[in-house]
Amino acid sequence: MSQTNGAVLVLSGPSGAGKSSLIKKIEHDIGSYYFSISTTTRPMRKGETDGVEYYFVDEAEFKKDIEEDMFLEYALVHGNYYGTSLKPVKQALEEGKLVLFDIDVQGNSAITNRLGDITTSVFISPPTLSELKNRLTNRSTDTQEVIERRLKMARLEIQRVSEYDFLIINDSLETAAKQLLQIAHVARLKKPLDQINDFVYKWENLEN
Ligand code: 5GP
Secondary structure (H helix, E strand, O other), rough: OOOOOOOEEEEOOOOOOHHHHHHHHHHOOOOOEEOOOOOEEEOOOOOOOOOEEEEEEEHHHHHHHHOOOEEEEEEOOOOOOEEEEHHHHHOOOOOOOOOEEEHHHHHHHHHHHHHHHHHEEEOOOOHHHHHHHHHHHOOOOOHHHHHHHHHHHHHHHHHHHHOOOEEOOOOOHHHHHHHHHHHHHHHHHHOOOHHHHHHHHHHHOOOO
16 A cells, blocks of 8 residues: 555636635745646637646647547637547656645536546635625736626535535635645545555465
8 A cells, every 4th residue: 555646636616716826825835737738729818828727728739639539528618628638647646746726616626537536636716705706806816707707607606615524714814724734735645446446355364
């Protein structure tokens, strides 16, 4: 049981919940990790860089990747496609890293179905809907129409919080970051099912 194994930490929550700020705050304390960069068809926002926040592609390229089975999961969110590429995730897990995902509720459900035994999931929420509205309005990266769409999505997503292992209410960034760090440490302790079965199988005959 001493072999290193990777684990998965899924973070979901409405845009504006503070997921990126929280990841930035804990990234130096969680050990070796890989942040899964998704591919999306949504237009690049001001301040974003291709290959950093996302790989930005057009719909034809995204659909080609779907056909070629390149995605671990993908979903249509706010009218744009978002997907997680399988290859880098597989490699990071083989290297024993903690793989972080910032994906929506559909993505969490797909990842949990495929990698449930090594997955821990956290839903990050602003304290109230009106606080979310303030944050989205103040960051002024989206049009009013986009903000309204995100708020509508948030109302739907919050209904599915019970599908997650943990809920973090991001009222104070400091407190939320401490909670997320604890969860990240615990996530690493999850053992893949085949290792558990192997341990149980050999346990009776193991010597100290
Ligand atoms: P945004 O456009 O604000 O960056 O992200 C919109 C939503 O898409 C967020 O809820 C985010 O978690 C989700 N998302 C980002 N990447 C992926 C992905 O690869 N798969 C899925 N299912 N959702 C994603």
